Amino acid sequence: MQLTRSRRAARHAAAARTTVLAASAALLLTVAGCGSRLPESAFGAPPAGSTGRSTDTGANADSVKVGIITSLTSPVGSETFAGPRYGAQAFFRALNAAGGLNGRTVQVVTCDDGGSGIGNQDCVHRLIDREKVFALVAGSVLVYAGAPYVSSKGVPDIGGQPIGTAYEQWPDLYGIYGSSAPRDGRSVGWDGTLYQSTEIYRYFKEKLGARSAAVVSYDQADSARYARQLEEGLRAEGYRVLNQTVDLALPGFQAVAAAMKADGTELLFDAMDTRGNAALCQALDAAGVRLKAKVTNVQNWTATAGADYRDSPGCRSVLWATSSSLNYEDTRYPEVQAFRSAMAEYFPEREGLLSAWELEGWAAARWLTDAMDSCGADLTRRCVEAFMNSGTPYDANGLLLPASFKRAPRPSGPLRACLNAARWEDSAGSGHGGWVTQVPDMTTTCYDVPQLPYRP
Structure with a gap:
């Protein structure tokens, strides 16, 4: 039986949490040679007869708005959490350059929570209440204090880095490594136990x-x-x-x-x-x-x-x-080459700062995009969450080990x-x-x- 990603997510979360807290206590798509832009056919044309009409919060006939929350100015330095934000932005810029998602431009709104719980809650309210984002993506935060509010509003949060335990507790939150835990909002993992x-x-x-x-x-x-x-x-x-x-x-x-x-x-x-x-x-x-x-x-x-x-x-x-x-350096794989080409075009100053997390930010953006693409013209949060909860393993065009959110009994x-x-x-x-x-x-x-x- 294949290992569900919840166990791996828990270990990565513990590793990330330890690295960060210990430090704090101390105080587009392309193939090689074909350019950096994603081809216009990357996600297909709008379905025949599509109206591209507005169907949900943050989505209209011309665009869809997504939010990225990052602890960019956290006590442990500006690079600790930065990677996923840049990787996701590079993906969306390349996607827009290729014509967008079924004719919609992806608008990205970022927010720096400063690495604090209060700052995180402020970012969550700003993006959901004022900016009216359709979804969150590629989050990398020190303290995800706003997770309960995100879940209460039914806002899909896709591909976040599980620094803490929020992605193993709350529905509507989908960490980059998948999860088989109940995620019912009541307790972390299986009655407070992870594996x-x-x-x-x-x-x-x-x-x-x-x-x-x-x-x-x-x-x-x-x-x-x-x-x-x-x-x-x-x-x-x-x-x-x-x-x-x-x-x-x-x-x-x-x-x-x-x-x-x-x-x-x-x-x-x-x-x-x-x-x-x-x-x-x-x-x-x-x-x-x-x-x-x-x-x-x-x-x-x-x-x-x-x-x-x-x-x-x-x-x-x-x-x-x-x-x-x-490996973010292994350009034998077309999707890695696409990531490197897009980063070189849109964020050339980050050439010496690239990381595995940056590649996983790109994968998170692709995951959300594929979920939205599955909806065609009728782009709704409910449709996106149905894609995420289908139980079908997802690998971001080969970037990730297959991950899903199919609930399973206690391991x-x-x-x-x-x-x-x-x-x-x-x-x-x-x-x-x-x-x-x-x-x-x-x-x-x-x-x-x-x-x-x-x-x-």
């Missing part, structure tokens, strides 16, 4: 023959909580685990490096922000620690890795990332889970380089793994 799967640990055990791992976290509640999840998953796969905790304000990474060297640690997982990771890697290089892999998550799969780890080339040479989406027993993985490779030994895909096909790199319950 993680262990395919990442299984992959490195089989790929690299690793049998020992270290988990490093801050002495901060969210960081420690995620570290426990990492440790539980590793132990379930038979790893020997070294657990190390450092002071948030004055982390003693030299002691951690010494402990890992003495232990013979092969893999490194962490529950820290980029600042902490970079400092830890410097300590590891200085101590002569040689890992098989330093494993990071999709939130840190960025073009800035070369610069982030410039002072620890040894650690950087074993840097891996895993995800449920294609029990092993399920089949798949993943993508990439490794950072320097160019001729320099700090410049990029991410190179390490699996032949993410849809077939799959394992039968256990599901481990936890309470967020």
